[in-house]
Amino acid sequence: MADFRVTSMWLLYFINAFQSSITANLSAYVTSGFESHSLIPVMSVVSSVMSAATYMPLAKILNLWDRSIGFLLMAVFMVIGLVLSATCTNIAIYCASQVFYSIGFSGITFSIDVITADTSTLRDRGLAFAFTSSPYIITAFAGPAASEHFYAFNWRWAYGCFAIILPVIATPMFILLRYNRNKAERKGLLQKRQRSDRTLMQSIVFYIIEFDLLGVVLLAAGLVLFLLPFTIAGSTENDWKSASIITMLVIGVVCLVAFALAERFLAPVPFLQWDILTSRTVLGACLLDVSYQIAYYCWNGYFTSYLQVVYGQSITTAGYINSIFDVVSGVWLFGVGFLTRRTSRFRWLLFCAVPLYILGVGLMIYFRKPNWPVGYTIMCQVFIAFAGGTMIICQQVAVMAASDHNNVAGALAFLGVFGSMGGAVGSSISGAIWTHTLPDALKRLLPESAKADWQKIYESLDVQLSYPRGTMARHAISLAYAVAQSKMLIAGTAIMALSLVWMFVIKDIRLTKDVQTKGVLF
Structure with a gap:
């Protein structure tokens, strides 16, 4: 049974990793097909915000009901997103599909992480997370090659085939979770939930309060409405004066203020379990995660487009370079897990990882010019992979080490909320720099023969690549990309520098074998 559980978890991670690797390389072409290449950060902002708003309710579902219900719900969301992506006819439907997909993807990953925590000791948790993340090593090679074939054949099947495969892979895991829960109830290890005497309306009100629906809506609406204008508004003064x-x-600011006031004075069951933040270790890990995610999403959204336009890389090769993080960090995570298990400490690894990450991102600023060979960018990606993989594991271990087992789901959810909000902010910064930099750079740098087409060039990766390398127009587009990406990297490096403070906030907790329970798979 244990082998079946481990195999199911690994296969789920493999399918998720494979699908995300394929679609990540196709996203720029899908949006370009709808003449909306500049909307990539907009989709990322909305998807990240909705994922952030999902973590805490999902954690409550996993604890209040059981692991299987939360897992099933997230699988349904992901399948809906994949089906919508495969059948979309315009950019609006594609954006909506990405929101459903992002909620489901993040939710399934979170559910598996909680189950992994259920079935491992604290000291071994780094190795456990390294194992569940190991499929990324494989999909980093298979995904980019598959994405190029899907693009040549029909990109819609990149989504459609996984809408069929995912339910097949997820069903055994759902059955196992239900079986283990029923087994625990029969043995008396878990008290069976009694049917309540509430009416339908009373149950609706109860769950609205229990899951703090008001807080979820206010937070999601506030973040989306506040962050999107920075992404979609152009560089002209009139855009910022528009109604x-x-x-x-x-409205975004009002919603965020209302969220804070409602959580403080109105919500019987707050969206965020603020008592968790009384631990400086949890607070430090969350602040480190939000800085890391902002810094990463400041530049990564247009990275594969940059590689194809500036260096003339194919979809496959650009995908390989973009997947360096997955390969290197996937292998290195086992080293991190072994080191935390061997030393029973994790903070010393952060002291090495944070400066290395800042170095990697900072060097990319210097090498973000068309005249530099692509090898220097690859070198920076390797630095970022070693450092980023270390930080991810250490953040997860830190919040779990500072919490008892009953609060592990809540602590991981808290980390997920901060990380997703960081991703949303980073994407918003990326979009703001893109919309305020690239159009002006294109107008300034394009030769006279191509200046009239700057709008088409701006909105479509296919149009950008249609200009042969070596021509004046292609060189101008490459220089414009370099200007935009350099500013994105400068912003990311400046924000990541805050992590030099956050890593000292985290306590150096000793990881032992008996701090938390093992084998509680309900």
């Missing part, structure tokens, strides 16, 4: 932009900013 729609001003309205979104004002």
